[in-house]
Amino acid sequence: xxxxxxxxxxxxxxxxxxxxxxxxxxxxxxxxxxxxxxxxxxxxxxxxxxxxxxxxxxxxxxxxxxxxxxxxxxxxxxxxxxxxxxxxxxxxxxxxxxxxxxxxxxxxxxxxxxxxxxxxxxxxxxxxxxxxxxxxxxxxxxxxxxxxxxxxxxxxxxxxxxxxxxxxxxxxxxxxxxxxxxxxxxxxxxxxxxxxxxxxxxxxxxxxxxxxxxxxxxxxxxxxxxxxxxxxxxxxxxxxxxxxxxxxxxxxxxxxxxxxxxxxxxxxxxxxxxxxxxxxxxxxxxxxxxxxxxxxxxxxxxxxxxxxxxxxxxxxx
Amino acid sequence: xxxxxxxxxxxxxxxxxxxxxxxxxxxxxxxxxxxxxxxxxxxxxxxxxxxxxxxxxxxxxxxxxxxxxxxxxxxxxxxxxxxxxxxxxxxxxxxxxxxxxxxxxxxxxxxxxxxxxxxxxxxxxxxxxxxxxxxxxxxxxxxxxxxxxxxxxxxxxxxxxxxxxxxxxxxxxxxxxxxxxxxxxxxxxxxxxxxxxxxxxxxxxxxxxxxxxxxxxxxxxxxxxxxxxxxxxxxxxxxxxxxxxxxxxxxxxxxxxxxxxxxxxxxxxxxxxxxxxxxxxxxxxxxxxxxxxxxxxxxxxxxxxxxxxxxxxxxxx
Numbered sequence: 001x002x003x004x005x006x007x008x009x010x011x012x013x014x015x016x017x018x019x020x021x022x023x024x025x026x027x028x029x030x031x032x033x034x035x036x037x038x039x040x041x042x043x044x045x046x047x048x049x050x051x052x053x054x055x056x057x058x059x060x061x062x063x064x065x066x067x068x069x070x071x072x073x074x075x076x077x078x079x080x081x082x083x084x085x086x087x088x089x090x091x092x093x094x095x096x097x098x099x100x101x102x103x104x105x106x107x108x109x110x111x112x113x114x115x116x117x118x119x120x121x122x123x124x125x126x127x128x129x130x131x132x133x134x135x136x137x138x139x140x141x142x143x144x145x146x147x148x149x150x151x152x153x154x155x156x157x158x159x160x161x162x163x164x165x166x167x168x169x170x171x172x173x174x175x176x177x178x179x180x181x182x183x184x185x186x187x188x189x190x191x192x193x194x195x196x197x198x199x200x201x202x203x204x205x206x207x208x209x210x211x212x213x214x215x216x217x218x219x220x221x222x223x224x225x226x227x228x229x230x231x232x233x234x235x236x237x238x239x240x241x242x243x244x245x246x247x248x249x250x251x252x253x254x255x256x257x258x259x260x261x262x263x264x265x266x267x268x269x270x271x272x273x274x275x276x277x278x279x280x281x282x283x284x285x286x287x288x289x290x291x292x293x294x295x296x297x298x299x300x301x302x303x304x305x306x307x308x309x310x311x312x313x314x315x316x317x
Numbered sequence: 318x319x320x321x322x323x324x325x326x327x328x329x330x331x332x333x334x335x336x337x338x339x340x341x342x343x344x345x346x347x348x349x350x351x352x353x354x355x356x357x358x359x360x361x362x363x364x365x366x367x368x369x370x371x372x373x374x375x376x377x378x379x380x381x382x383x384x385x386x387x388x389x390x391x392x393x394x395x396x397x398x399x400x401x402x403x404x405x406x407x408x409x410x411x412x413x414x415x416x417x418x419x420x421x422x423x424x425x426x427x428x429x430x431x432x433x434x435x436x437x438x439x440x441x442x443x444x445x446x447x448x449x450x451x452x453x454x455x456x457x458x459x460x461x462x463x464x465x466x467x468x469x470x471x472x473x474x475x476x477x478x479x480x481x482x483x484x485x486x487x488x489x490x491x492x493x494x495x496x497x498x499x500x501x502x503x504x505x506x507x508x509x510x511x512x513x514x515x516x517x518x519x520x521x522x523x524x525x526x527x528x529x530x531x532x533x534x535x536x537x538x539x540x541x542x543x544x545x546x547x548x549x550x551x552x553x554x555x556x557x558x559x560x561x562x563x564x565x566x567x568x569x570x571x572x573x574x575x576x577x578x579x580x581x582x583x584x585x586x587x588x589x590x591x592x593x594x595x596x597x598x599x600x601x602x603x604x605x606x607x608x609x610x611x612x613x614x615x616x617x618x619x620x621x622x623x624x625x626x627x628x629x630x631x632x633x634x
Contacts (some may be wrong), residue, residue: 011515085373088409089410089414089466090410090411093407099607105613122476133482134453136451139472140473141470141473141477144473145473148465149410149466152462152465153406153462156457156458156459156461159455159456159457160457160458
């Protein structure tokens with residue numbers, strides 16, 4: 001089995017690469033320029049491609065002849081989407097179009113996973129929790145709008161061309177290799193810095209915020225299962241079906257740290273309006289594939305701490 | 318009351334201009350370059366603007382200070398969207414973003430109508446007819462995907478910024494000034510050509526296709542009412558709630574023509590798969606505004622024939 005993963009060196013992409021390699025697959029990945037993340041994946045064949053370039057995308061699909069295409073690459077930062085909505089909207093949409101067109105023209109029998117986001121649901125009343133896939137889409141940020149557009153473009157290729165597309169709406173993901181700017185890597189890297197001698201103060205935002213978190217390794221396993229067993233054209237949530245407080249993540253980290261740490265509330269890290277966490281339902285995914293989340297949150301947090309301990313040693317050297 | 322209409326010289330735009338002028342409003346319209354349609358609207362102040370240009374759009378909104386903004390401009394051809402999906406997707410989305418941003422920054426109290434399409438519903442099972450606004454969106458062509466993206470971007474500006482946006486999903490529109498390439502103008506112009514001495518043969522596609530047609534003049538009246546009485550953030554269908562066969566339009570035209578006409582089926586005009594017509598419900602619009610369609614289809618068809626008789630005389634001179 002031959003996989004092509006766009007954004008293979010990103011957070012989820014690198015874990016999906018690991019997962020497919022562990023399944024014995026041949027794995028090709030696209031990355032933009034010389035992305036040096038995930039340096040420890042010797043089995044990955046990298047292709048440097050600007051996914052907005054139709055000819056380049058078509059060429060890499062023609063050359064690699066994938067059986068499975070996982071389209072993970074995107075401008076994935078909500079903050080960056082607020083800063084330049086036009087760029088996020090057009091780049092995410094055009095990249096998805098290029099991948100779908102390349103498959104249609106070069107490997108029409110390949111199966112394609114297109115990654116959306118729980119941000120597509122946006123503003124949902126809590127009485128609608130846990131959110132199922134038929135929930136009305138009410139994105140509140142331009143990133144969420146861009147993901148709806150990609151999602152429905154993928155559905156359109158299924159409806160119009162019969163492309164074997166499966167769409168996914170992942171909720172919040174956690175784990176090793178997530179870049180700083182997200183809450184768990186910021187906490188973990190901050191604690192490791194204190195362990196190395198920094199002032200023993202960790203600045204935090206609202207610890208009562210809660211999210212529906214899934215370990216990224218459970219998420220990428222779902223991605224593979226969805227392409228094998230999911231219904232063509234369908235869309236599936238990937239989520240845990242429950243929420244965890246940010247404060248609970250911090251408690252696990254502090255319990256595992258080797259030094260005393262003082263927590264300080266930083267108003268700059270507190271959002272003026274913190275929406276209640278959207279809780280998803282993975283019932284459809286479970287019915288189609290048997291998937292359930294397997295990695296407990298404690299292991300996710302401790303593995304992330306271990307990653308940052310190794311990463312910061314590496315960076316210091 | 319001061320209106321700014323994007324695409325004011327287009328099919329619906331020119332009728333909306335007429336309608337707003339008849340209400341005693343001051344009307345400004347944008348058009349791309351030197352669009353010479355709708356030459357008979359002396360009350361319209363035209364502004365030549367590329368709506369993809371953020372600064373230009375912001376400048377025209379700042380200069381005209383509209384109370385009501387009707388965003389009608391779009392790449393509106395399904396065929397052109399198939400030919401170049403990336404252009405339709407990005408142009409329609411960026412134009413809508415520019416208009417919403419300009420209102421947010423320059424005239425945040427203005428009300429904005431954003432025009433979607435029944436193509437957003439796409440593939441709907443007939444048991445779901447008549448389609449209400451909460452119907453799942455399953456567009457089958459890239460034009461429909463672009464309209465979903467514009468629709469949800471408008472909703473996002475309501476949710477995030479409180480912009481008074483009302484969204485509309487018009488079904489098929491008919492009437493004078495519709496350009497050729499659509500069925501009724503093609504029939505009417507063909508018949509007028511025969512009346513002027515062309516060979517008495519009219520080539521047609523599938524006459525049993527049916528559509529949910531509304532007179533464009535009823536449609537633009539709905540647009541104005543929606544901004545006055547519709548709920549901010551809401552979306553409304555504009556439709557007739559019933560379907561009319563293409564053949565019935567042709568029967569009305571032939572009955573009104575002054576010459577014998579032979580009908581020939583042209584396989585090139587027949588689509589390989591002709592989806593059953595999607596029928597819409599205007600119950601939500603009626604409840605909010607009292608609107609119902611008022612112009613009977615016979616008058617629409619005869620007015621369109623009269624338009625083409627005058628238009629082709631004009632062109633011949």
